[in-house]
Amino acid sequence: MKSFSRQMALAAALGLSALTAAPAMAEEFRAGFVNTDRIFREANMAKSAQAKLEAEFAKREKELVDIRNNLKTVSDKFEREAPTLSEAQRNTRQKQLVDQDRDFQRKSREFQEDLNTRKNEELQQVIDRANKVVKQVAEAEKYDVILQEAIYINPKHDITDKVIKALNAASAASAGANSK
Known part of the structure; x- marks a missing residue:
């Protein structure tokens, strides 16, 4: 019976020490x-x-808009005149419309592909710079982990404002250095 009591006392003591150590570790x-969407916006x-x-x-976007508007005008004109042709x-003009539409679709795809490629290049530069700033903030303020994706985050853990301020300060400094 005494050994059982000792075991219970020992278990209670270990449990108590584990409970008192847990808050110290949590601190x-x-x-x-970091909210990357906010960084991209702000x-x-x-x-x-x-x-x-x-x-x-x-310029390319305006050209595409002009081509689309012209294509619509020519198509509307064809629809009005088709019964009298x-x-x-009618076959010749219809073939011309199909060719013009195909050309417009090709130019639109090329435009979108080029835009997406350049957008990815520019965003990658922002991401690279933001990641450097996040690392600097994390090291300076002794964070153990910085998350970029989360289902829920308590606002007290959000360092996005600090990162945006540091990015803006860095870009202002580099803009000032470039203008000298």
């Missing part, structure tokens, strides 16, 4: 969260990349 572990570097892409692709004229 040592620091986790943070960081000056990301906004600059978006503006750069818009400027780079604006001879079969040969």
Whole structure:
């Protein structure tokens, strides 16, 4: 009976020491969260990349809009005039419309592919720079882990504002250095 009591006392003591050690360990572990969507929307570097892409692709986009509008105008005109055209004229104009539409579709696909490629290149630069800043913040503030994807995160663990501020400060500094 005495050995059973000793075992219970020992188990209780071990359990108590484990319970008192758990909060100390929990305080040592620091986790943070970064919302990459917010970085893409709010960081000056990301906004600059978006503006750069818009400027780079604006001319081609306008050309596509003009082609689409012209194609619609020609198609509407064909629909109105089709009943009065001879079969040969109707077939010729219909073939021209199909060729123009095929050309428009090809140009649209090429535009979209080029835009996506450039967008991925620009976003990769933002991601690379943001990851460096996240690492700097994590090391400076002694975080053990920084998450970028989570189903739920307590806002007190969100360091996105710190990362955006650091990114903006870095891009302002590099813009100032580039203008000198």
